[in-house]
Amino acid sequence: MTTLVLVSHPQLADSTSQQFLKESLPDDDVVWEHIEGQSTLDVTKEQDQLRHADRIILQFPLYWYAAPAGLKQWEDTVLTRTFVYGDHRDPLAGKELGIVVTTGMPKQAFQRGGAENVTLDAVMAPLAALAHRAKMTWLPTFPIYQFSYLEEPEKLQLVIDYQRYLTQKQPDSLTNRQEWFAHRLSAMVDQLPAEQQTTGKLIASIFDQNRAHLDQLTDTLAMIKEQEDD
Amino acid sequence: MTEQSAWLRQQIDQLANQQSKFTDRAFWLALKQVVAEQDRRSEQLGGEVDGRTWRPDRW
Numbered sequence: 001m002t003t004l005v006l007v008s009h010p011q012l013a014d015s016t017s018q019q020f021l022k023e024s025l026p027d028d029d030v031v032w033e034h035i036e037g038q039s040t041l042d043v044t045k046e047q048d049q050l051r052h053a054d055r056i057i058l059q060f061p062l063y064w065y066a067a068p069a070g071l072k073q074w075e076d077t078v079l080t081r082t083f084v085y086g087d088h089r090d091p092l093a094g095k096e097l098g099i100v101v102t103t104g105m106p107k108q109a110f111q112r113g114g115a116e117n118v119t120l121d122a123v124m125a126p127l128a129a130l131a132h133r134a135k136m137t138w139l140p141t142f143p144i145y146q147f148s149y150l151e152e153p154e155k156l157q158l159v160i161d162y163q164r165y166l167t168q169k170q171p172d173s174l175t176n177r178q179e180w181f182a183h184r185l186s187a188m189v190d191q192l193p194a195e196q197q198t199t200g201k202l203i204a205s206i207f208d209q210n211r212a213h214l215d216q217l218t219d220t221l222a223m224i225k226e227q228e229d230d
Numbered sequence: 231m232t233e234q235s236a237w238l239r240q241q242i243d244q245l246a247n248q249q250s251k252f253t254d255r256a257f258w259l260a261l262k263q264v265v266a267e268q269d270r271r272s273e274q275l276g277g278e279v280d281g282r283t284w285r286p287d288r289w
Contacts, residue, residue: 024253159253160260174267181264188257192245199245206238207261210268217275224282 002029003166004053005100008060008071010036017102017147020155021059026163036070046078051091056136057166058127059100065116065123067101075130084134093135098165099124102144110143139170178211235269 005025009018012034025032031049035041050056060067084092101120109115110123120143121128131138142165150158164172168180185207189200239262246258 024256153259156252156256156259159256174264174271177264178268181261184257185261188254191254196245196248199241203238203242203245203261206234207265207268210265210272214268214272214275217272217279220279221275221282224279228282 001054001167002031002052003055003057004049005030005032005057005059005166006035006071006074007033008035008058008068008074010068010070012037015061017061017144018059020147020158021100021162024159024162026167028167030166035074036068041074041077043078043080046074047083047091050078050095053095055096055098055139055166056092057098057100061102062104062120062123065118067127079130079134084130090135095134095136096139096170097127097131097134097136098139099127099141100144100162100165101141102147104146107143107145137170139165140172174214178214182208182211232269235265238265 007018007022009015012018022032031053033049058067058071060071066072080086084090101124103110103120105116110118110120112119120141124141128138142162144158164177164180169176185204189197189204192200242258242262242265246255246262249255249258
């Protein structure tokens, strides 16, 4: 699966959250692009990137309930009517669209009665409408509230949550989570220093056993339910 | 939590603490959470299997 991450930020180098996310990018098939970092937008190249991606992530800080102006300019330049739906080829159909949005306000601000009095889902309405028009699948938004206040355990958690948002199969179920970890586990064990290899292999083996055991229980339960229905 | 899962989580914690790279540490700690979830789900599913199998009306 190829994921295209399009970052919109007017001063990327000054953004600790964007730098953190860049350092957290998974090793998988991920293409990362900073929209404002390009002197001119090469429409053909941008459209090709979109065609080749299975999942497209728009990543930006929230400025006055919207993305920075750079993203709107990118939309207006790259997402031409003909490209998105005009010629009835629907090149984006079936692709997933995800939003990674950072906010300066805490989570509880984004609800009716909260300081912002609006939900993030409501704020994302124009982008969700675009996804719908392009026949894309809208992924649940990935918000990062007040990055600068995050403590180390929360930042550690953010690294993997972000990686999974970029590359894990949706929906975010235990089955899909297990598959994502299983896929990476052997490479992670291999890169451990020699003295940690045994522990790593043992952990991986118990993880696999647990996973198989859960599959078995799920099958048994399905059989029991089937018999009950008879 | 069974003795084995408590032991396993301890092993993962130790391994995580030995990683110098932040993203590697993050991986192992996140794996620990999935293992905890596996335990929880296994207990729930096991309970449901028991509950559905124990049918006095079919004795």
